[in-house]
Amino acid sequence: MSKLPEWLPQSGIRYDEAAIRQELEQKKQVPENQVVRVFIIVGIILSSVLLVSILLVLGIHESPTIMLALGVFGYISGLLWHRRARTEVFDFWAISLLVMGYGSITYAFAEWELNTWIAFPIMALLSVVSVLFSFGFILPFLGTLSFYTVLLTWIAVEKQPLLMVLFVGLLHLELLVLYLAEGKFLASFRKLSRHFDPIRLGTVMAIQLALFIFTPFYIPFVSPEQPFANYELYYSIPSSVLCFYTVYYLSPAMGFFKGPSKMAILSIIGILLILTIYAPAISSTLLLLLLTYYGRHATGVVLAGLALIYAITMYYYEMEFTLLAKSFVLMGTGLIFITGFVLLNRFLKNHGEER
C-alpha cells in the first residue's frame, strides 16, 4: 500500500486517508506516460475510422436511422465498457467504440441535415457526458476537445464572427484560470479536479484550433475570410491585454519584483504586443507559452512554442513590404533580441542568480 506524505498527518488538514492511499496505489499500478498516450490516441483514431469505414462499405450509411441507432449503441456501450474496463486494452477498445458511435451519430445528423440548434447541442452534450463519466486521461481529453470543436463549428456554421470573438476570449480566460489559479480550481471543484490535466490540454488545443482553422489567422484556403475591417483587433486586443496581465502577474515569479527590471520587462512586452496588434495569433500563442511554462506543462510548452514559431513566420510572410525591407525588419528585430540577451546576461551576472 502506498505511503502518505510525512507532513500530512501533522498538517491539521482533514483528509480521507483510505481514498488518498487507494489513488496513490492506483497511480503506481497503472503508470501514465505522455508518449504512450499519443500512441493510444493515434490507435483510437485509426480504429474508429476503420470501424466507421466498415459501416460505410456495408452500405449502412444509406440509412441514417440505422447509422444513428448504431451510433447510439456504440456511444453508450463504449462509455459503459470504459467505466468497467480494468485493463488498458479493454479501455482502448471501449474508447474506440465510443468514438465510432460519436462519428456515426454525427454522420446521421449530417445526412438528415438536422437543424443546427438541435444537432450541435446534442453533440456538445454527448461530449460533456463523456468527460463527466470517464476516467483516466484519454477520454476526458477527447471529450473536452470535441466539446470545444462542436461549439466552434456551430458558431462558424451560424456565421457569427462576434460570437466567435467572445468564445475564443472565454477560452483564453478559462486557460488563465486553469494555469494561474490552479489551487483555487482544485479547492473549488474537488471532484472534477481528476480531469484537470485533460481539460487543460484540451483547452490549449482548442484555442490553437480556433486560431488556425476557425478564424482568418492563418491558414490560407482553410481559414474563413475576414468578415469586416479590423477584425484582427477584436481578437488581439483581449489576448494582448491578457498576455500583458499575465506578464505583470508573473513578474514576481520571474524574479522581476520591482523598480527598473519590472518596468523594463513590462515595457518590452507592451511594445512587442503593440507591434503585433494585427497578428492576434502571436499574442495568443505567446500567452499560451507563458502559461504553459509557468504550469510546467511540457506538452503545452511544445504545442505553444511550435504555434508561436508558425505565427511569427506567417506575420513576416504576410507583411506587405518588399523582400529587402523585410530583411531589414528581420535583422533589426534580431538585433533587439540579441541586445535583450546581452542585457539579461549582464543582469543575471550582476545579481548572481546564474549560480
Next chain:
Amino acid sequence: MNREQIHIIARHSDWSSEDIEKALQKKVYPSPRSWQLFIKWACLAIGLSFFVAGIVFFFASNWQHLHKFTKLGILIGAIIIVVSFSLYPKLEPLIRKILLTVASVLTGVLFAVFGQVYQTGANAYEMFLAWMALTMVWVIVAKFPVLWLLYIVLGNITWFTYVAQGGSGYIYDLRFEINAILNFFIFVLATKKPALFIEDRKIPNWFLFIIAIPAVAMYVAALINALATTEVVLPLARSLGIGLVIGSYLYDYGMKRKSILYHVLVGLSIVLVGMLLIGRFVDNYANFGLYFNSIYVLVSVGAMSIFFLRLVKKWRHE
C-alpha cells in the same frame, strides 16, 4: 511531492486553496532562476534566428544596387566576424557553438549567392555537398547537437537532390533504403560514440529521437515503394529486412536507456507496415481486407499499449 500527489491530496481533503497554491509554488512551478534562464536563451535563439533569416532575405531580395563583389564580401566578412567571435575564449561555450551554427548557415547563403552571381550551372546537390564539406570541420569541433541536426538535414537534402539530379536508375530505386541506412548509421554512431556529438554530457534524448524518426520513416517509405512495384518480392524483402534491423536496434537501445520513445516509434511503424501489408496482400473480396485491418489495428495497438505501460511501470519500480 509532485503535482500528481498534490492533486490527489487536494481531491480527498479540505486543503485550502492558498495552501495548495503554496505547495504548487514550492514543488511544481519554475523558480525565478528557471524563468530568467528561459527568457535569456529564448532571446538569444530568437535574436539569432531573426538575424540570420534577415541576412537570407537580404540576399534573396537580390538587391541590384549591390555589386557582386560587395554581395560576396558582405557574406565572407560576416562569416569571418562570426567565426572570430566563436574563437573568443571568454564567451560562454554555448554561445560559441551557436555562433558556429550561424556561420554554417551563412556558408550556405554564400554558396547560393556565388551560384547566382557566376551562374555556375552546378546541380543543386553539388551546392549542398560543397556546403557540407566546408562546414564539416565546424560540426566536428563544435560538438553541438543543434549544429549536428542542421548537418544531418543538409545531408538528407543532398542525398535526395543527388538522387533526383545525378543518381543512376538503380540508386533511384533504392533511394529510400539507402537513406534509411544512412540515417540509421548516424543514430548508431551517436549511441556508440556520443563524444563525437556532444561534450562532457550524456547525449540528449531529443536529438537521438529526431535522428531515429527519418530512419524509421524511410524504411516505411521504402516499403510503400516496394508494395507499389510489380516485382514485389525482392524489394519487399529488402525493406522488411532493413526495417527489422533498424527496429531491433531501436528497441534494444530503448531498453538500455529505459526510454519508451523508441518502442512507441517502432510500434507505430509496425502498425503502419501491418496495415499496408494487409491492404496489399489480403484479398478485399467482400471487404475482407478492411475487416481484417480493423481487427489488426484493434489487437496490435491494444497489445502494444499494454506492453509499453508495463515497461514504464517496471522501469519506475527499478
